[in-house]
Amino acid sequence: MAELPTPDWMERYRQRVNEDPEMAVIGDWFSLDFKLAFEGDAWLLSVRAGRIVDIVHNPRFDRPARFTISAPMRVWTKFIRPDPEPLYHDFFAMLMRVPDFGIDGDSLAAMQNARALHRMMNILKTMEPLDGRS
Amino acid sequence: MADLEPVVGRYLNLESGGRRYRIYYEEAGEGRPLICLHTAGADSRQFRHVLNDADITGRFRVLAFDLPFHGRSNPPDEWWLERYRLTTDVYLGLIRDFWRALGLERPVVMGCSMGGAIVLKVAADHQDEITGIVGLESTAFAEGRDNDFLHHPAIHGGELAACYTYGLNGPDSPEEGCRENWWYYSQSGPGIYKGDVWFYCEDWDAREDIGRIDTNRCKVSLLTGEYDYSATPEMTRRVADAIPGCRFTVMKGIGHFPMVENYALFRGYLLEELARMA
Numbered sequence: 001m002a003e004l005p006t007p008d009w010m011e012r013y014r015q016r017v018n019e020d021p022e023m024a025v026i027g028d029w030f031s032l033d034f035k036l037a038f039e040g041d042a043w044l045l046s047v048r049a050g051r052i053v054d055i056v057h058n059p060r061f062d063r064p065a066r067f068t069i070s071a072p073m074r075v076w077t078k079f080i081r082p083d084p085e086p087l088y089h090d091f092f093a094m095l096m097r098v099p100d101f102g103i104d105g106d107s108l109a110a111m112q113n114a115r116a117l118h119r120m121m122n123i124l125k126t127m128e129p130l131d132g133r134s
Numbered sequence: 135m136a137d138l139e140p141v142v143g144r145y146l147n148l149e150s151g152g153r154r155y156r157i158y159y160e161e162a163g164e165g166r167p168l169i170c171l172h173t174a175g176a177d178s179r180q181f182r183h184v185l186n187d188a189d190i191t192g193r194f195r196v197l198a199f200d201l202p203f204h205g206r207s208n209p210p211d212e213w214w215l216e217r218y219r220l221t222t223d224v225y226l227g228l229i230r231d232f233w234r235a236l237g238l239e240r241p242v243v244m245g246c247s248m249g250g251a252i253v254l255k256v257a258a259d260h261q262d263e264i265t266g267i268v269g270l271e272s273t274a275f276a277e278g279r280d281n282d283f284l285h286h287p288a289i290h291g292g293e294l295a296a297c298y299t300y301g302l303n304g305p306d307s308p309e310e311g312c313r314e315n316w317w318y319y320s321q322s323g324p325g326i327y328k329g330d331v332w333f334y335c336e337d338w339d340a341r342e343d344i345g346r347i348d349t350n351r352c353k354v355s356l357l358t359g360e361y362d363y364s365a366t367p368e369m370t371r372r373v374a375d376a377i378p379g380c381r382f383t384v385m386k387g388i389g390h391f392p393m394v395e396n397y398a399l400f401r402g403y404l405l406e407e408l409a410r411m412a
Contacts, residue, residue: 083305086361090301093363096278111283112290114297 002073002131004041007057009072009127014045014052016123024120030116033063037070038130041058050116067105069121075100077131083115091121141185143206146199150231151224157232158206159199163191166265166412167241169233170198171249173391174334174375175295176318177205180246182399189405190349193240193412198234201225202379203326218329221337225252230260242411244268247365247390248334250356254373257352266353266411268404269364271390274373279364284328292320295327302390304361311395318394331392342377349379355407356380359388381407 005013009053017023044063044123046054055064071079075098087097094101103110110117121133139162145177146157160178163184170181178306185196196310200207203218213369229252233241239361242265245253257267283289284298296319303312319327347354354377358370367384392400 086366087363089305089361090363092298092301099362108283108286108288111294112288113288114289114294118297118300 002077004038004073005018005043009130010043010057011056013102013124013127014055016126017120018051020119020123021122023116026119027049030113032066032113033061034105035065035068035070036109037068038047038076038123038126039073040070042068042070047120060116065105066109067103067107069101069110070102071098073130077129080127081129081131091118139186139375141182145206145344146232146235148228148231148235149402150376151227153210155202155228156208156360157199157228159197160185161195161197162186163196165192165193165195167233167236167238167240168194168196168408168411169229169238169243170196170393171229171243171245171252172198172200172204173247173249174330175204175299175322176199177207178314179205179318180391180394181316181352182394183248183401184393184404187401189401190408192290194408195238195301197236197238199238201228203323203329207271218323218325219247219337220330220333222252222333222340225333226255228304229256230263233263240265242266242268242408244270246393247268248338250365251334251338251340252400254340254347256342257354258340258346261346261348261352264352266355268407268411269354269356269370269373270392271358271362271370272356272373273365273369274344274376275312276338276365276369277335280328280331280335285325292322295322296320299390302320302362303395304387304389307396308398309388311391311397315391315394340360344373344376347377349377353411354380355410356382357385357392357407358382359385359390359392361387361389364390381410383407 030050031048033046044056044059141162143160148157167209172180177200181198203209250269253269293305296316358367
């Protein structure tokens, strides 16, 4: 049974991003707010210079985000796991081949920061699976 | 003693389609010619492991060239007056004129991705001049890879192309190989990857051509990575089904760039197919 990310899970994600040695090298220009939406349950990530400085669960309308990356839980659970099946193994793979996975909003800003954003998505893949499997 | 590789680089001045090109290629080995065609927006460095594999170079003269606009091959004259878009006719002509200029007899032609696509046309149109083809990640028709961000003034095209293609690697391929390919992709000229993708997604359609391939005259081996989401195993399966006598293998755990992302795993598949081509 898929479970939505918890505040602790998101905090561990923040730590992994902020402790990642590659993000420290490539993140200088990555400063914006974006959302990750899990089946409509949204987390706003405030990123400054490649570090997550703030996380807000289901932000109100006064916390705009440049873009939102969203998918239903049945897609996220296939992505966030150590042995993903083909088409669910990468952010860009899902953008091309998984119809329920998408970016809404300022996709230009997302692609301007493709390297750091892709790294953050690859770190997300390494998080504990949300369906309890490993 | 210097740790030199057996690979040698040369420049070939080549006329093709009425235009003059300065083509860079690398070669190693002796035996039947094996021409290697790189992927979109990349260059012949992707084949460095094949060029250094003594089990291959002991039987094949391996040659890998950079397409014009790629790697160390210059664009043709007045390139600045045209939007770069690779076409099937130009691509096929360059490959054919490369082997004819060097006097290569009955080569094996191996290509990956868009190279894996064009080898199908090579086989359809020149099957009496070649020994066979090895198509890596081959499709006769592909859609969906093009987008306007690939050449955009507000986006670093090299970084985007490199990241956009990074996910095409198998998830368990060694990071070193995947990062190496990332590096190659980061170095293509402005709009070159997009111009190659235009060929791959707009100009390329060999669904009728492949019906002309006679595997009694030209051997056909197709290898596609399990994790390739650009040229999926299902897409190559459709090609294989249209070519009686062709061999098709899905490479477990591999993605779109077998020769560079995970050569240790790929070489077993490759040696098996090359054994049929020697």
